[in-house]
Amino acid sequence: RTVYLNGEYLPEEEAKVSIFDRGFVMGDAVYEVTSVLEGKILEFEGHLARLARSMAELQMTGNLSREEWLEIHRQLIARNNLVDGMIYLQVSRGNAGDRDFHFPPAGTPPTIVLYTQSKPGLAEDPKAKTGIKVVSIPDLRWHRRDIKTVQLLYPSMAKMAAEAAGKHDAWFVEDGFVTEGSSNNTYIVKGGKIITRELSNDILHGITRASLLKYAAEAQMEIEERPFTIAEAQAADEAFFTSASAFVMPVVEVDGVALNGGAVGPVAKRLREIYLEEGR
Ligand code: PDD
Numbered sequence: 001r002t003v004y005l006n007g008e009y010l011p012e013e014e015a016k017v018s019i020f021d022r023g024f025v026m027g028d029a030v031y032e033v034t035s036v037l038e039g040k041i042l043e044f045e046g047h048l049a050r051l052a053r054s055m056a057e058l059q060m061t062g063n064l065s066r067e068e069w070l071e072i073h074r075q076l077i078a079r080n081n082l083v084d085g086m087i088y089l090q091v092s093r094g095n096a097g098d099r100d101f102h103f104p105p106a107g108t109p110p111t112i113v114l115y116t117q118s119k120p121g122l123a124e125d126p127k128a129k130t131g132i133k134v135v136s137i138p139d140l141r142w143h144r145r146d147i148k149t150v151q152l153l154y155p156s157m158a159k160m161a162a163e164a165a166g167k168h169d170a171w172f173v174e175d176g177f178v179t180e181g182s183s184n185n186t187y188i189v190k191g192g193k194i195i196t197r198e199l200s201n202d203i204l205h206g207i208t209r210a211s212l213l214k215y216a217a218e219a220q221m222e223i224e225e226r227p228f229t230i231a232e233a234q235a236a237d238e239a240f241f242t243s244a245s246a247f248v249m250p251v252v253e254v255d256g257v258a259l260n261g262g263a264v265g266p267v268a269k270r271l272r273e274i275y276l277e278e279g280r
Contacts, residue, residue, distance in 0.1 A: 003115040023092025030054040046207035131252030132168035139172035158182040177227035184243035188236035198225040208242040238265030248272035
């Protein structure tokens with residue numbers, strides 16, 4: 001695999017980052033995950049806009065231009081013959097010497113890493129046909145979840161807890177309400193209405209979420225942006241989540257309670273189809 005590191009295209013085994021890098025030492029880095037289907041990048045502008053916002057919120061400098069990012073994405077797709085898969089992009093604050101809580105001096109170049117991950121048949125994930133099961137877990141993350149940082153230890157722990165419970169994923173709960181999934185935005189459907197938590201610093205502003213809500217509105221579907229509880233999810237007609245890597249993923253069980261008889265519901269199925277049609 002050919003990867004990108006700070007202006008160079010390198011074989012993956014030659015791409016090396018300093019042990020002093022703040023991404024490594026402090027979790028001081030932001031990232032994006034973007035899907036590629038049949039060689040085409042999905043939601044490129046949305047991911048770039050969010051990256052710029054994440055960097056600005058953390059006073060990180062050294063962002064590249066849209067044209068530079070596009071060229072890197074295109075080069076990686078071409079050099080790796082990527083058809084279906086993902087592009088992982090990470091920008092860390094770099095380093096200027098020994099460990100120090102304070103940010104390095106202005107002008108310290110960031111560390112920029114991108115690599116591709118091939119996932120043949122990504123859009124035909126069999127889990128989308130059967131739906132997935134989730135468990136709830138307290139949301140113990142920091143309170144700037146709108147910034148897409150690489151501080152993913154708690155989401156990793158959540159996924160391990162879900163796996164230990166024999167389920168696919170975890171939904172975070174705070175003050176009695178679902179915030180979002182361990183790596184996705186969450187929705188329930190009741191009486192044909194799509195209910196999803198409104199945007200705030202409590203959740204990541206999903207790129208897939210924004211597009212899906214736009215497509216749903218265009219299809220005359222009713223949308224309500226507000227928090228919901230696990231009990232409400234368990235009493236819902238359907239549930240699903242969205243993310244760049246899973247698109248629209250039906251959820252058929254919440255904390256042991258089956259939704260729609262444990263089968264994928266019509267709204268989630270339709271929204272997945274709409275998203276994949278419109279998004280490509
Ligand atoms: N996760 N919420 C969280 C906590 C996430 O980590 C993600 C994305 C989302 C969905 O955002 P988007 O639609 O822009 O992908 C919501 C990515 C895919 C990941 O960490 O792999």
